Amino acid sequence: AEVVLDDDREDLFAEATEEVSLDSPEREPILSSEPSPAVTPVTPTTLIAPRIESKSLSAPVIFDRSREEIEEEANGDVFDIEIGVSDPEKVGDGMNAYMAYRVTTKTSLSMFSKSEFSVKRRFSDFLGLHSKLASKYLHVGYIVPPAPEKSIVGMTKVKVGKEDSSSTEFVEKRRAALERYLQRTVKHPTLLQDPDLRQFLESSELPRAVNTQALSGAGILRMVNKAADAVNKMTIKMNESDAWFEEKQQQFENLDQQLRKLHASVEALVCHRKELSANTAAFAKSAAMLGNSEDHTALSRALSQLAEVEEKIDQLHQEQAFADFYMFSELLSDYIRLIAAVKGVFDHRMKCWQKWEDAQITLLKKRETEAKMMVANKPDKIQQAKNEIREWEAKVQQGERDFEQISKTIRKEVGRFEKERVKDFKTVIIKYLESLVQTQQQLIKYWEAFLPEAKAIA
Amino acid sequence: MKTTMKIKLKAINVDLQSDAALQVDISDALSERDKVKFTVHTKSSLPNFKQNEFSVVRQHEEFIWLHDSFIENEDYAGYIIPPAPPRPDFDASREKLQKLGEGEGSMTKEEFTKMKQELEAEYLAIFKKTVAMHEVFLCRVAAHPILRKDLNFHVFLEYNQDLSVRGKNKKEKLEDFFKNMVKSADGVIVSGVKDVDDFFEHERTFLLEYHNRVKDASAKSDRMTRSHKSAADDYNRIGSSLYALGTQDSTDICKFFLKVSELFDKTRKIEARVSADEDLKLSDLLKYYLRESQAAKDLLYRRSRSLVDYENANKALDKARAKNKDVLQAETSQQLCCQKFEKISESAKQELIDFKTRRVAAFRKNLVELAELELKHAKGNLQLLQNCLAVLNGDT
Numbered sequence: 001a002e003v004v005l006d007d008d009r010e011d012l013f014a015e016a017t018e019e020v021s022l023d024s025p026e027r028e029p030i031l032s033s034e035p036s037p038a039v040t041p042v043t044p045t046t047l048i049a050p051r052i053e054s055k056s057l058s059a060p061v062i063f064d065r066s067r068e069e070i071e072e073e074a075n076g077d078v079f080d081i082e083i084g085v086s087d088p089e090k091v092g093d094g095m096n097a098y099m100a101y102r103v104t105t106k107t108s109l110s111m112f113s114k115s116e117f118s119v120k121r122r123f124s125d126f127l128g129l130h131s132k133l134a135s136k137y138l139h140v141g142y143i144v145p146p147a148p149e150k151s152i153v154g155m156t157k158v159k160v161g162k163e164d165s166s167s168t169e170f171v172e173k174r175r176a177a178l179e180r181y182l183q184r185t186v187k188h189p190t191l192l193q194d195p196d197l198r199q200f201l202e203s204s205e206l207p208r209a210v211n212t213q214a215l216s217g218a219g220i221l222r223m224v225n226k227a228a229d230a231v232n233k234m235t236i237k238m239n240e241s242d243a244w245f246e247e248k249q250q251q252f253e254n255l256d257q258q259l260r261k262l263h264a265s266v267e268a269l270v271c272h273r274k275e276l277s278a279n280t281a282a283f284a285k286s287a288a289m290l291g292n293s294e295d296h297t298a299l300s301r302a303l304s305q306l307a308e309v310e311e312k313i314d315q316l317h318q319e320q321a322f323a324d325f326y327m328f329s330e331l332l333s334d335y336i337r338l339i340a341a342v343k344g345v346f347d348h349r350m351k352c353w354q355k356w357e358d359a360q361i362t363l364l365k366k367r368e369t370e371a372k373m374m375v376a377n378k379p380d381k382i383q384q385a386k387n388e389i390r391e392w393e394a395k396v397q398q399g400e401r402d403f404e405q406i407s408k409t410i411r412k413e414v415g416r417f418e419k420e421r422v423k424d425f426k427t428v429i430i431k432y433l434e435s436l437v438q439t440q441q442q443l444i445k446y447w448e449a450f451l452p453e454a455k456a457i458a
Numbered sequence: 459m460k461t462t463m464k465i466k467l468k469a470i471n472v473d474l475q476s477d478a479a480l481q482v483d484i485s486d487a488l489s490e491r492d493k494v495k496f497t498v499h500t501k502s503s504l505p506n507f508k509q510n511e512f513s514v515v516r517q518h519e520e521f522i523w524l525h526d527s528f529i530e531n532e533d534y535a536g537y538i539i540p541p542a543p544p545r546p547d548f549d550a551s552r553e554k555l556q557k558l559g560e561g562e563g564s565m566t567k568e569e570f571t572k573m574k575q576e577l578e579a580e581y582l583a584i585f586k587k588t589v590a591m592h593e594v595f596l597c598r599v600a601a602h603p604i605l606r607k608d609l610n611f612h613v614f615l616e617y618n619q620d621l622s623v624r625g626k627n628k629k630e631k632l633e634d635f636f637k638n639m640v641k642s643a644d645g646v647i648v649s650g651v652k653d654v655d656d657f658f659e660h661e662r663t664f665l666l667e668y669h670n671r672v673k674d675a676s677a678k679s680d681r682m683t684r685s686h687k688s689a690a691d692d693y694n695r696i697g698s699s700l701y702a703l704g705t706q707d708s709t710d711i712c713k714f715f716l717k718v719s720e721l722f723d724k725t726r727k728i729e730a731r732v733s734a735d736e737d738l739k740l741s742d743l744l745k746y747y748l749r750e751s752q753a754a755k756d757l758l759y760r761r762s763r764s765l766v767d768y769e770n771a772n773k774a775l776d777k778a779r780a781k782n783k784d785v786l787q788a789e790t791s792q793q794l795c796c797q798k799f800e801k802i803s804e805s806a807k808q809e810l811i812d813f814k815t816r817r818v819a820a821f822r823k824n825l826v827e828l829a830e831l832e833l834k835h836a837k838g839n840l841q842l843l844q845n846c847l848a849v850l851n852g853d854t
Contacts, residue, residue: 275685299821302825434847457822457825
């Protein structure tokens, strides 16, 4: 795996990361909290590279058109790619069993070799994909959609083979979450260009992502790094020269709080709706029994009819609870996690600034050293100092460029994110309201059918 | 919390022959900290009363006193005694209001006002219910051809001083408890006797099963109604959160959120009404017939008891005749038992037929009203949703 690192960023090409063992030196950039210099994402400029077999693991890939063209197309309505995640299938037995999901892509984009294709993927594959994308793009300011969360309890039930409704629900919840995750990821014009993503969608065989195992060494390492991150953040005091960033951070903070509150209320609604469904079913049975023991014929019949109506209404409540959850509640929980990713990106910018700042401080120290050496008249040390000064001057320049780049990227990303967010919320909430409409229409039908029965009691 | 209101309530029971001879209603009610004062208003052309129209103030204990006096009156053994109204219970509601007051600091002013209004509405609903139940009791008595002539009833209606009926003290409550225990043990023994009369045999089987099933249905209906209310409360919170989102968002989704927030606020009111109406028309109906079917069961028990007494008196008479000792005494005793049994049987038959008629009419009325209200609310909800969607789709 060859990487060319150049000051001129326009000649860089992205690299498909490959399967790496636990103690190989290449893992460093994936795991470290520093912005990784060795693996750089594709920058929004023209790329030139020879076309190679798209199926090979470590080949850079070409694009027929310039990135900007593709991105423009992506921003317009011609953005044509549809992802579906379906057909969960249990593979294997016992604790080694797993769910395989079918990932189907339908697209007219020319970067793909076919217009419709599907592959089988398991949950850890998705996590692996996210991990790769995050390691490449997060630290330079791209908002990478977070993957669905792991659930040891949920998965264990499935592995153990419990065929009950709670494990079916769990699988469906996960399937839907994986679908939304992929749909969000391909909507991102930069991520869509990423070869890892394409490999994920297209390759029939995918190397198993090792470092996502629930309690693996890498997992623990990641947790430790996250903690270190948190500590670092607390000690960075950045001189914010750009009010836009401060404003935006505050806005996202507020949004986060509000969404959490709303999410809690919607979760309560789901819970109560399910309760209502169960209680309605119980009442229906009880009303049927009452109807049976009622000795006035017409009233007895009416009570049985009432029981039937309530049974149908119970079904309705159940369906509505699904809509409450899958449309409303999951939308909110997705966005709570997305905003965490956004906050992460702002944090990376701070770290980037810190690095630049540190370089400036170091440069100052080197200059002082040079001055000292000059006074002490040590010619060999002077030369060394001068070398170091040049080195750190370059680093300061790089630091400033990095910082400007990440700031620029974040501004664009936030703009895109906000547009997406508005669209997402509007679409989903309207769909949700339509589900409420349907429920009311059904209720009207049921009660209209019952009314004459009640009036017929004589 | 003091609440006064002029109540014009329609009784749960329908077809109560309220004629010009005697009309009773609760025209006013006042809720004080630990008691409710009902203003019982009577209109009557009967000569028994000093005036044609008058009002007195009564509390719950006095209703119970009246009910108990009916139960204890041997002459009324052959009637279904209208069930006593349940004690007014504002404890839960009061507790909630108190908790709200304590938590005032932790929520926005707008949220607090919303919740306060909600809880006050709840309190008011409970209040209205308890008034209705006390009124139904009085109307049932007033409509009953025999009970309406009861002297205690007239005193209850007319005597404008406190009846000084203190609630039962501990000893009396314990006595009651044992009386009930004996009665139910008795009830088991007595009901083992198969009845000669087909009508009563059928009624007994029917009532036993019906009572149990109505009890179950009443409990399940209660739970269903409460879940409905919980969901409506959630809508309230969702509306508030959406409002906060709408006022704070920096993008053009503000208007969207505000409109949806408004929708949730309005739809919540409808959902709360659905829950309240289900409570009134279904849960309360079932609860009432739970109590009435118990009263009917009690009637059957009294009849069976008197049948057993009659049969025992017969046996005693035979023995007396065999021994030729105290025959006259035994004869008189047997005669009395026979008369009592026949009197009870006759009136019981009519009472049970009336009970069925009332029950069918009440269920019909309430089920029809339930369906009509459900339809009204669903249509209202639908209208709200469709209007909102039209606006939202027009904007996007």
